[in-house]
Amino acid sequence: MNGGFWARRSVALYLLAWLMLGVLMAALLVAAQGAAVGAALLFALPTMLFYASACGFSAYYLCRAYPLAQRRLGAVLLVFLFSGSTAALLWCAAGSAWAGLCALLLGEARAVAVTRPVAALLFGIGVLLYWMTAVAHYLALEFERARRAETQALEARLLAQDAELRMLRTQIDPHFLFNSLNSISALTGIDAGRARDMTLQLAGFFRQTLGMEAHRRIALREEVALLERFLAIEGVRFGARLRFEQDVGIDAAACLLPPMILQPLVENAVKHGIGQRLDGGRIALRAQRAGSLLRIRVENDVDADDAPQGRGKGIGLENVRQRLAAAYGRESSVHWAREDETFRVDLVLPAEAETKEE
Known part of the structure; x- marks a missing residue:
């Protein structure tokens, strides 16, 4: 019409x-x-x-x-x-x-x-x-x-972002699911209650990720909730060796960002950082809104003698950089650095406010 x-x-x-x-x-x-x-x-x-x-x-x-x-x-x-x-x-x-x-x-x-x-x-x-x-x-x-x-370019961009998210899931799912199932199997004979809780957490994690679309935006608080699910599952395997700290401002929590954009960073922190240390370590997430920008930092402890983090193939920093570039162009940036026994990743992207649906 x-x-x-x-x-x-x-x-x-x-x-x-x-x-x-x-x-x-x-x-x-x-x-x-x-x-x-x-x-x-x-x-x-x-x-x-x-x-x-x-x-x-x-x-x-x-x-x-x-x-x-x-x-x-x-x-x-x-x-x-x-x-x-x-x-x-x-x-x-x-x-x-x-x-x-x-x-x-x-x-x-x-x-x-x-x-x-x-x-x-x-x-x-x-x-x-x-x-x-x-x-x-x-x-x-x-x-x-x-x-x-x-x-057509917009449609291709949305399809590419959807394909990216699907690829991200296929990269996350196999080894994460394998490790989680091993932990559940080990807990079954020791603590059936914890095994049941971990199974429910695992189901909730994958149910939440399957409902996400790459071209949509989710609030940072939802992304943090997904990370907490992920780390709760990993926490069963690592126990007290894995510690998670977060400092997310109220304004920052309502800002929108591509779904699962922080997932590769936290998974790398577990795999290449905490997983390589005998005494484990800390993963910290900080997010603050600075005017029209949203600044996010993910940092974790690393082994002083280990190779620099983030050089492996698969899920990594380059994936995050490409997704942010596709979503925001030059308005976003990703920088990472290692200082002694700490690896840090800083993300800067436009602060898009969450709108309420009527």
């Missing part, structure tokens, strides 16, 4: 423009021949509307048949030179016929006479108007092509 509205409005504006041209043409006839205003309008407006329809359909189909990107410019100019001249000649013939009919209705003394100067004027105006209509059609087609390309 909306498309039909725009189509009707476009046609109305197109015809209105031609009616204004008809009024100008009537003024020229009044000035050139001294014709009565009513007779000039009676001649100019119908002939102009007739030519508007002829130009509109003819130029539209020729513009589609001869796209500028696929045809030589010389061939396109030759086609429109011929078609414009032909249309103008036909318009002159139609104008002469209409002038004769008006002479029968009003009398020759009051009707507009299509003399040679008037015919030449009609021919020149007709060629120019035909070319202008063709140029307008080419501009409209180019605008349509650009809008379609933009829509």
Whole structure:
């Protein structure tokens, strides 16, 4: 319905423009021949509307048949030179016929006479108007092509983000699920209650991740809740060796961000940091809103003798960088650094406020 509205409005504006041209043409006839205003309008407006329809359909189909990107410019100019001249000649013939009919209705003394100067004027105006209509059609087609390309690019971007999230899940699921099932198996004979709790936590974690879409945004508090589920499950395996601290401001908690954007960072912290230390360590999450920016820091303890974190293949920092670049472009940044026995990742992205649905 909306498309039909725009189509009707476009046609109305197109015809209105031609009616204004008809009024100008009537003024020229009044000035050139001294014709009565009513007779000039009676001649100019119908002939102009007739030519508007002829130009509109003819130029539209020729513009589609001869796209500028696929045809030589010389061939396109030759086609429109011929078609414009032909249309103008036909318009002159139609104008002469209409002038004769008006002479029968009003009398020759009051009707507009299509003399040679008037015919030449009609021919020149007709060629120019035909070319202008063709140029307008080419501009409209180019605008349509650009809008379609933009829509396709947006769809491709959303599909790529969905594929990224699916890939992220396939990377997380196997070894995380394997380790969790091993822990549940070990707990079954020792502490059935804890095994049951861990099974429920594991089910809740995967249920929550499956409900996420990559092109949507979730509040930081939801992302933190997902991390807490993840670390609670890992905590069964690591016990007191794994400690989690968080300092998330109230304003920051309501900010939106891509789902599971922090998951690779925390998983890397567990795998490459805490998992490599005999006495375990600490993972800290800090988030604050600074004006129009959301600043997030994830840091963890690492073994002083271990290789620099984040160089492995698979889930990692580059994945986070690419997802933020796809979502925010240059408005976001990711930086990481290692200082002694601490590895730190800093994320900066636009602070998009959470909106309440009515």
